[in-house]
Structure formats: structure tokens, C-alpha cells
Amino acid sequence: MAKKTSLKDIAQEVGVSTALVSYVLNNKKENKISKQVAQKIRAVAKALNYRPNQIAKSLKTNKTFTLGLVVADISNPFSSSLTRIIEDEADQQQYTVLVGSSDEQPQKARKLIETLLNRQVDGLLIVPTEGMEKQLADLQKQGVPFVLIDRYFPDLKTNYVALDNYGAIYKATQHLIDSGYRRIGMITFQTTLYTITERKRGYLEALKANNITFSKSWLKEVRRATYKTDIEKAVRELLGGKNPVEAILFASNTLALFGLKPIKELQKRVPDDVAIITLDQADAYDLFHTPVTYIRQPLPEMGQLATRILLESIPKNNAITQTNLDGELVIRASTRST
Amino acid sequence: MAKKTSLKDIAQEVGVSTALVSYVLNNKKENKISKQVAQKIRAVAKALNYRPNQIAKSLKTNKTFTLGLVVADISNPFSSSLTRIIEDEADQQQYTVLVGSSDEQPQKARKLIETLLNRQVDGLLIVPTEGMEKQLADLQKQGVPFVLIDRYFPDLKTNYVALDNYGAIYKATQHLIDSGYRRIGMITFQTTLYTITERKRGYLEALKANNITFSKSWLKEVRRATYKTDIEKAVRELLGGKNPVEAILFASNTLALFGLKPIKELQKRVPDDVAIITLDQADAYDLFHTPVTYIRQPLPEMGQLATRILLESIPKNNAITQTNLDGELVIRASTRST
Structure with missing residues (x-):
């Protein structure tokens, strides 16, 4: 990959300090900086394709605006339709969704969740697999906000949205x-x-x-x-x-x-x-x-509700919401009515 | 979310400097540190559920081990099967895949690619939509490694893997x-x-x-x-x-x-x-x-090959690989043979 443009590169090009470039591009203390210099810094930043480093930014805000989603198998239509619904719902709140498949294996789910947490996602949406109770209890102890979707464990007091x-x-x-x-x-x-x-x-x-x-x-x-x-x-x-x-x-x-x-x-x-x-x-x-x-x-209700519950629990995470949705009977020709 | 354990928290608990904790947990200069202290630091880190900050780490290595994948619509079986193949291939190289749908809209694709790049993905796999030529040409100028999958533009000299x-x-x-x-x-x-x-x-x-x-x-x-x-x-x-x-x-x-x-x-x-x-x-x-x-x-060949080409182009990005795969005819009863 071509070297990324740094604040230093812009500073050298304009002939000012790196701190000054940072102030201007982060819209800080601008009233103390001459308009002409600020304009020049912005022009050079654009010309050099400067891209603010979101990773450095998230270190300061302590929020990455990313959600992790663990589905059983993305190639199953249930999972992929659910993913699309969650993407759309999260997008409305400026959240990006990081998706992965557990393949119905608790060890694979563990690895995936570890990866997501190490990348500092703000919370998790999980369609759990068999044998994940201990893992989920540990996440809860650690205070990680998460919502289970579609499946849950009755003995674990966690957020969930599922069908009745x-x-x-x-x-x-x-x-x-x-x-x-x-x-x-x-x-x-x-x-x-x-x-x-x-x-x-x-x-x-x-x-x-x-x-x-x-x-x-x-x-x-x-x-x-x-x-x-x-x-x-x-x-x-x-x-x-x-x-x-x-x-x-x-x-x-x-x-x-x-x-x-x-x-x-x-x-x-x-x-x-x-x-x-x-x-x-x-x-x-x-x-x-x-x-x-x-x-x-x-499915739409399930995905939307789970995303909303998660986004609400990220700042506080002090309430448990458990929802069982009703399935609607759609009668067609394969069952004869008396 | 419960406050994350920091190096400072561990340092205070053990009664040593933050720098010392950092050295031990990053496996540096350990021969200069007493084994007993090192062991205590590790034990406390474990007890407090310390989680290394991958975001801080990636700032140092300049690599996030994340790939961005832009599909047309994750709920289409073609996209979701392709995603699963790419996930599996990337996983073997310790890469996580961040997936999103462009919904066949170039503006949505632009926003998604911007988001992915701002989160510092190492490279992109893109199933492009109509009207993305300019956008892709810009990415190329900026030196972003990417591979197009399934679709490509004959006038753009980019990496791609597609069907003939x-x-x-x-x-x-x-x-x-x-x-x-x-x-x-x-x-x-x-x-x-x-x-x-x-x-x-x-x-x-x-x-x-x-x-x-x-x-x-x-x-x-x-x-x-x-x-x-x-x-x-x-x-x-x-x-x-x-x-x-x-x-x-x-x-x-x-x-x-x-x-x-x-x-x-x-x-x-x-x-x-x-x-x-x-x-x-x-x-x-x-x-x-x-x-x-x-x-x-x-599909498997397409997803695997595209992932491999991308991973090879991340460190250097100095060659273009264009592949047109053959489709195989599978004859069944719906076409009568003479």
C-alpha cells in the first residue's frame, strides 16, 4: 500500500508545525489561527489525499461505532437476511457491522468473539450455538454489552430477542x-x-x-x-x-x-x-x-429490535430485555381447511 | 460497558511502574525483569480480565489484519455464499473480514468504502456496481490494494477475478x-x-x-x-x-x-x-x-483466488492480476439431448 499521508507530511508541505495542522483538521482553536493558513492546510490535505486515522480517533473517544455480529452460517438464508436487516438498522445510527460465522462450533464462536473484542467493537449481537453458556456468562461478568438473537439459554439472564x-x-x-x-x-x-x-x-x-x-x-x-x-x-x-x-x-x-x-x-x-x-x-x-x-x-422485527436494545445498552448496560416474538400463521394450499 | 482494565490498573495492583507491566505483557526485555514480578503481573492481568488493545497495537504495526468486502446484497445467495468462502480463506491467514452491502448503489458503495478505509482495513474485495469506475480509479491512484470480484470494467486496469x-x-x-x-x-x-x-x-x-x-x-x-x-x-x-x-x-x-x-x-x-x-x-x-x-x-475458486491475490498485493501492490474463470456445463433433464 502507498504510504499514507501523515499530519507531518502536510506540515512540511505548508511549512507549519504538525500541531497546527492537527488543530485545523480537527476543527480546534481555529479562531486563533489565521484563515489563510487554515485554508492552505486544508487544500494541501486534500491534494495529498489525507485520510483521518479512525483508529487513532477511536482511542480518544473510546468508541469505535462498530458492532460485532456472530451468525451460525452466513450462507444460510436466515443468517444472511438477518445480517442485511441489522446492517440497515445499524447504518441509520452510523454503526458499521462486522459479521462472521461460528459454523455451529463453540470454539469457532469463541475465537470470533475474541477477535471482535480485541478490535474493540462497542457491543455484540450473537446467534449462539450449543455449548456457549459458559462463554456468554464470562462475557457478562466482563461487562461486555451483547444481545442474543433467535436462540438463548433459559438459565442465563441475558438480553435476547427470539421467536416464541x-x-x-x-x-x-x-x-x-x-x-x-x-x-x-x-x-x-x-x-x-x-x-x-x-x-x-x-x-x-x-x-x-x-x-x-x-x-x-x-x-x-x-x-x-x-x-x-x-x-x-x-x-x-x-x-x-x-x-x-x-x-x-x-x-x-x-x-x-x-x-x-x-x-x-x-x-x-x-x-x-x-x-x-x-x-x-x-x-x-x-x-x-x-x-x-x-x-x-x-425477521425484520427480530433484527431491528436486537440492534436497538444493543445500542441502548452500550452507554449504560444496566437493564436486561428479553423478548419473545409471535409467529404468524400463513395458510396456503398445502394444509386443507375443513 | 464496564471500564476496561488498563496497564495502569495492573501496575497499581502489583505496585510496579506501568512501563514494567507493558514490557512484561508485550514480552519485551523480560530477561532484565525478575521472574517473580513477571509472574505476578501476568496473574493480576488474568484476574482483572486484561484485554490487549488491538487498536493501539495496530497503530504500531500499521496492519490491522482486516479485509473489507463490499458485496451487492448480502441477502442474495450468490453474495452470502461468496462471503462465506472469503471468510474461510481469510481466516486461514488470520484475517478478519468486514462485510457490507452496496445495494447496487454507487453512492452507498462510496460511503461503505470510506468507512472501511477510515477503519484502516489492509485491503478491499469489491463486487462493484454500475457507475463505480471513477471511484475505483481514485482508489488506485491512492494506492489502496483491492481486487474486484465477479464484475469488472474492461477500461480499468485493476486486479479482478470473474467468470468468462x-x-x-x-x-x-x-x-x-x-x-x-x-x-x-x-x-x-x-x-x-x-x-x-x-x-x-x-x-x-x-x-x-x-x-x-x-x-x-x-x-x-x-x-x-x-x-x-x-x-x-x-x-x-x-x-x-x-x-x-x-x-x-x-x-x-x-x-x-x-x-x-x-x-x-x-x-x-x-x-x-x-x-x-x-x-x-x-x-x-x-x-x-x-x-x-x-x-x-x-464460486469457491473465485472467492479463494481473489482473497489470495489481495493478500499478496497488500505488502507490495505492484502487479495486476486479471483472471477469467471457465463455467462448466452441467446437463440435466431440462434440455433434451438429440
Whole structure:
């Protein structure tokens, strides 16, 4: 990189002291400096492409106007749409967002958070992964302002903005039951993450409240590492055998994206052979033969609210805000109404 | 935010000078300091959660180990997948990537680049938008190391890594012609961007080389601002009227995503009623009734190569590397082979 223009370079060019250049370019004590000299300093600074060093500046203000954002995987549409919303919201407050992916690995999340803190971000927005409780508790002890998004740990008293996962899945299951289905399968991730276990609980509780005896074979928990093949196998099992399910509930948009494919390949009619409902949507579903009923993830609200809570907690950081947002049921042709 | 532990805090706790603490924690002159004192300083630093100030450090090394990445829109799968590849590649060299979206607006790109440079990134990776030529020429004059990705300006002698767009679309068109189609429609974006105009040229030249008389009604250029409705209209026009086309070439994965939907709604059989080929793929296409033939975008190669070229140009920045990668034809059921 070409050497950057320093205050000294400008001082030498104009023939004044470095301190004088600094005063002028930082708009200080200007009334004590001759207008002519000030003008010349500005002209030379421009001609030499002088760029104020933001890093040196932030040392003085103790604020970098940068937020760190840790997502699970930037290449997942949920993460990238959320990132875009947070960027836009932060930009309105003159904040730049530094984004990185944890890849669902707590060690990678730790390294990323360390890097962000060492670069003195003013606060963090985190979509946590399994096994990060201790790490987050430590951040709290150190007084680092942060807000969890989408996922949280019920035993940790931290800021968070998340979907009411239990309520959303209860609503989806109830909709299937109200539409006349009783043998209802669910495909979800195998994990201890509260967000996901709450989805399972919503499904089981809704069945129970409607006096439907749950069969173990209806619940398929796929492994993250091998989810593409696991989902395909799960769909084939749910729709095969003597007692196939009448409806499938997908617990996330990724699960549905890869679960609709085998349903298409098996040439199942939707909803006549099997009804479909999913949490969160994707433009991709429009290519599927039947429009899919889904629970809307309030992504804009989630990203905006989390950013605002973080920006409010940077100066003081003395209150905890916990928000569970409602998912909205959007009924389309894949679930037949009675 | 809780007050950060300073060197002074540690010095007071141990009862030594701040300079001594600094020497120990920066591993300098340690042989001149008693082991016992050094150990005590380290223990206190740990107990007080001391965090070295990376910003102060980078002022000394003149390197921040941060790269700026400007994409068109992080919520587009092309951008988010590319970002993930660049993150992984940069991470291997201990670089953090600061990502932001230009939203296809040169003014927004200018602001973002200014912000990144003011935060002293070591170099930039840029997917440029229309109208950025002057801006990029200025960056070059200032000696800022940067590499353009995916798009570039033929009149600007800059580093870039891009697809051979002309060659890729020529190959796609030739494949359709070899498969027996002659009335071939193309849906692309209305833009002056070289990347996209080269795609149009590839299509027109392939028709010409095969003695097919091009009809103006075959080429549909949609506006970015209203592309979703424009694509739908374009597909219906290409497939309607007295002389519908026999094949459609989509110039990007977004165009195909929203173009396959009306083809499905019109209940067209693929490839019997209309053959389909697209540049770049998406998991979503698997939900479409017929597997889609596509030209593979070499995304990993593109992201990795651009990152490597940038990291090599940071210390010297005295060579220009321009790379046009080949797109690979992946034939599936949507184009019938003769």
C-alpha cells in the first residue's frame, strides 16, 4: 500500500508545525489561527489525499461505532437476511457491522468473539450455538454489552430477542389438527438448543391437548452434520410403511427445503396424500407444486429490535430485555381447511 | 460497558511502574525483569480480565489484519455464499473480514468504502456496481490494494477475478442449439455492467455462428428495481403468442428462481414444451418438476483466488492480476439431448 499521508507530511508541505495542522483538521482553536493558513492546510490535505486515522480517533473517544455480529452460517438464508436487516438498522445510527460465522462450533464462536473484542467493537449481537453458556456468562461478568438473537439459554439472564418457538409450533400443530389431520409427523434437528427443544415441546403439547396419542415413529430428529440425507430418509420413513402420517411439520426452512424434494420424488399429492406446514418460508417453495402453509418468522422485527436494545445498552448496560416474538400463521394450499 | 482494565490498573495492583507491566505483557526485555514480578503481573492481568488493545497495537504495526468486502446484497445467495468462502480463506491467514452491502448503489458503495478505509482495513474485495469506475480509479491512484470480484470494467486496469461470461453463455446457447432448439429466448438484466452485457453478446454471437436469425422479441431485459414482476411478464411473453420460443436461457440464478414459477403455473412441460438452461444454480431448483441444466459458477475458486491475490498485493501492490474463470456445463433433464 502507498504510504499514507501523515499530519507531518502536510506540515512540511505548508511549512507549519504538525500541531497546527492537527488543530485545523480537527476543527480546534481555529479562531486563533489565521484563515489563510487554515485554508492552505486544508487544500494541501486534500491534494495529498489525507485520510483521518479512525483508529487513532477511536482511542480518544473510546468508541469505535462498530458492532460485532456472530451468525451460525452466513450462507444460510436466515443468517444472511438477518445480517442485511441489522446492517440497515445499524447504518441509520452510523454503526458499521462486522459479521462472521461460528459454523455451529463453540470454539469457532469463541475465537470470533475474541477477535471482535480485541478490535474493540462497542457491543455484540450473537446467534449462539450449543455449548456457549459458559462463554456468554464470562462475557457478562466482563461487562461486555451483547444481545442474543433467535436462540438463548433459559438459565442465563441475558438480553435476547427470539421467536416464541413453543407458541409458534403449538399454533402450527393445532392448525393441522383443526384441518382434520391426526397422524402428524414432525422433522426437527437433534440438539439440546432450547429454541429447538421448545419446538418439539409445542408439537407434543398440542397433540396431548387434543387427546392424540403420540407415536415415537412420528418424530424425526436429524443430525446437523448429515441433515440432507437424514431429512430424505425421515420423509421416506414417515410416508412409507403401513401407517404413513397424514401431515408433516417441518421445524425450519432448511428442513423443508430438503424435505419437499423427496415428497416431490415420491409423487405425493399435497395435501391429499400428505399435508405440509413449515416454520419460516423461502422463495424456493414457490417452485414446489403446491403453495406451502407456514409460520412467519418475524425477521425484520427480530433484527431491528436486537440492534436497538444493543445500542441502548452500550452507554449504560444496566437493564436486561428479553423478548419473545409471535409467529404468524400463513395458510396456503398445502394444509386443507375443513 | 464496564471500564476496561488498563496497564495502569495492573501496575497499581502489583505496585510496579506501568512501563514494567507493558514490557512484561508485550514480552519485551523480560530477561532484565525478575521472574517473580513477571509472574505476578501476568496473574493480576488474568484476574482483572486484561484485554490487549488491538487498536493501539495496530497503530504500531500499521496492519490491522482486516479485509473489507463490499458485496451487492448480502441477502442474495450468490453474495452470502461468496462471503462465506472469503471468510474461510481469510481466516486461514488470520484475517478478519468486514462485510457490507452496496445495494447496487454507487453512492452507498462510496460511503461503505470510506468507512472501511477510515477503519484502516489492509485491503478491499469489491463486487462493484454500475457507475463505480471513477471511484475505483481514485482508489488506485491512492494506492489502496483491492481486487474486484465477479464484475469488472474492461477500461480499468485493476486486479479482478470473474467468470468468462461471454464464454459461459456462448456454451449454454450452443448446447441448446446442439440439442435441436432454434427459437431460443434469453432473460437477462437491463444494465450497462460489462459482466451482463458480455452474457448478451455470448448469446447473440452463438446464434449468429449457427446461422439462426435473431428476433428482437426473444431477448428480455428486466429492470433490477422491478425484476420479480418483469420476469413473470417476460416468461409469459416468450411462451405466449403465435411463435413461442422453444427454449429459455436465464442469465442468473435469481432470474431463474423467479422465472421457473410462471413456467410451473402455465403448466408447461420441460423440456417438451420449453427447454430451460440457467447460469448458476440453487438448491431451490430441486423443488421444480424437472432437474435444470446449468452453467456452474466457480464460486469457491473465485472467492479463494481473489482473497489470495489481495493478500499478496497488500505488502507490495505492484502487479495486476486479471483472471477469467471457465463455467462448466452441467446437463440435466431440462434440455433434451438429440
